[in-house]
Amino acid sequence: MRKRIFQYFIGVATLGIILTLFLVVAICYKICKFDRLVGEVREQTLLLLMLSVVGVFLLCAIISGLLTQNLMKAIQKRKLETVEDNAKMRQEFTANVSHELKTPLTAISGYAELIANDMIAPESEIQRVAGEIHSNAKRLITLINDVIRLSELDSGAVEEMLEPVSLSSIAQTCVSMLQISAEKHHVTLRYRGEEVEILGTRQMVEEILYNLCDNAIRYNKENGSVDVVVEQKDDKAVLWVRDTGIGIPEIHQERVFERFYRVDKGRSKSTGGTGLGLAIIKHILPSLNGEIQLNSEEMQGTEIKVTFPVYVEK
Numbered sequence: 219m220r221k222r223i224f225q226y227f228i229g230v231a232t233l234g235i236i237l238t239l240f241l242v243v244a245i246c247y248k249i250c251k252f253d254r255l256v257g258e259v260r261e262q263t264l265l266l267l268m269l270s271v272v273g274v275f276l277l278c279a280i281i282s283g284l285l286t287q288n289l290m291k292a293i294q295k296r297k298l299e300t301v302e303d304n305a306k307m308r309q310e311f312t313a314n315v316s317h318e319l320k321t322p323l324t325a326i327s328g329y330a331e332l333i334a335n336d337m338i339a340p341e342s343e344i345q346r347v348a349g350e351i352h353s354n355a356k357r358l359i360t361l362i363n364d365v366i367r368l369s370e371l372d373s374g375a376v377e378e379m380l381e382p383v384s385l386s387s388i389a390q391t392c393v394s395m396l397q398i399s400a401e402k403h404h405v406t407l408r409y410r411g412e413e414v415e416i417l418g419t420r421q422m423v424e425e426i427l428y429n430l431c432d433n434a435i436r437y438n439k440e441n442g443s444v445d446v447v448v449e450q451k452d453d454k455a456v457l458w459v460r461d462t463g464i465g466i467p468e469i470h471q472e473r474v475f476e477r478f479y480r481v482d483k484g485r486s487k488s489t490g491g492t493g494l495g496l497a498i499i500k501h502i503l504p505s506l507n508g509e510i511q512l513n514s515e516e517m518q519g520t521e522i523k524v525t526f527p528v529y530v531e532k
Contacts, residue, residue, distance in 0.1 A: 318361055318478065318493070322354035329354075364494040367425075368477070371501040380506070382415045382529045383423055385455050386448045392427040393446055396435060405438045407431070411448030414455040416526040418506045426502060427457070429495035430522055434461035437520075450528060457524040466514040474512070475500045 329347045338344050393409040400407035416423070427446070434444040438461050447458040466474060473479050478493040503510060507527050514520035 315365060315478075319358065322358040322361070325354045326351050326358075361494075364498065368494055368498055368501065371498065380417045380419060382531070383418050383420050385414045385416050385423060385457060385526065386411045387413075388420060388423045389427055389446055389448050389457065392424060392431055396428070396431050399432070400435050400444065403435050403438060404440050404442075405435050406441075406443040407435065407446070408443065409446045409448075411446075412450060414448055414450045415529040416455050416506065417529045418526070422502050422506060426499050426508075426524065427459075429499055430457075430459040430524075433495055434459055434463065434520070437461070438463035442519075453528050453530075455526045455528050457526075458521065459524075460519065460521045462519040465516040465518050465520055466512070467516045471512055471514060 329351050332338050333344070333347060338347055389411060390409055393407055397407055431444060431446060438444065442462040444462075445458070445460045447456075447460070449456050449458075470479075475496045477497040480493050499510065502508075503524070509525050511523045512520065513523075
């Protein structure tokens with residue numbers, strides 16, 4: 219991309235120099251009335267005209283060279299900044315993954331050690347510890363799967379063929395699948411909508427819907443609600459996920475799509491969230507030409523709007 223911009227710039231600069239020379243010649247010819255000059259005056263005027271043309275050419279070449287040099291410096295600087303930013307992101311991601319993996323592993327190791335050393339006597343206590351081990355193992359598996367999926371989306375290793383899929387059908391399936399989780403959190407999960415098809419893959423659309431609905435359930439209030447709505451507006455398919463949860467403070471709203479970023483870290487860990495769901499959505503949407511908007515108010519709830527181009531059979 220940068221190479222094409224540079225080539226385009228050089229072409230424009232060269233064309234500008236040529237046009238400037240023609241313009242100088244035309245102006246000089248007009249002013250000097252060259253066709254009416256004779257003898258030595260004609261030769262002197264011609265020499266002066268040639269020197270002027272050479273001077274303008276050199277001036278344009280110098281200006282073009284300086285601009286090219288500045289452009290190259292800017293490109294190199296931007297390239298260096300990009301490399302540094304990528305290195306920093308990799309370091310942060312590695313540190314975050316290590317920390318997130320360490321937490322459940324430490325819990326599993328600690329509980330397993332207690333059992334191995336016969337430090338848990340009552341049967342009810344053993345069941346509680348086994349439940350904690352199972353819970354942390356599930357969290358670990360979910361985290362690993364999310365990291366692998368995010369890595370695949372980053373690298374473009376998985377090329378998925380897009381096809382017409384029913385957004386409304388997938389939304390209904392997702393709502394049905396998450397009803398048990400909603401009941402567990404004492405949240406009412408509802409769906410309403412109309413039949414709309416988009417171009418995508420079932421897996422991608424399911425991931426978007428699952429992560430949005432799962433977050434809306436996890437970060438909700440006691441006896442709260444989540445509404446999933448699918449509708450068509452002109453040539454756009456619109457997915458709404460509205461909840462009556464704890465909301466997101468304005469200062470955090472721009473960062474919630476970052477990897478491992480959590481507004482309420484304590485609540486995320488207690489509910490089993492990995493902090494990668496919205497990052498996965500952010501990486502999927504460009505493949506579907508989708509866009510996402512977030513509107514949230516602290517302690518009032520969150521509304522997320524996702525738009526896709528409607529699939530029209532040709």
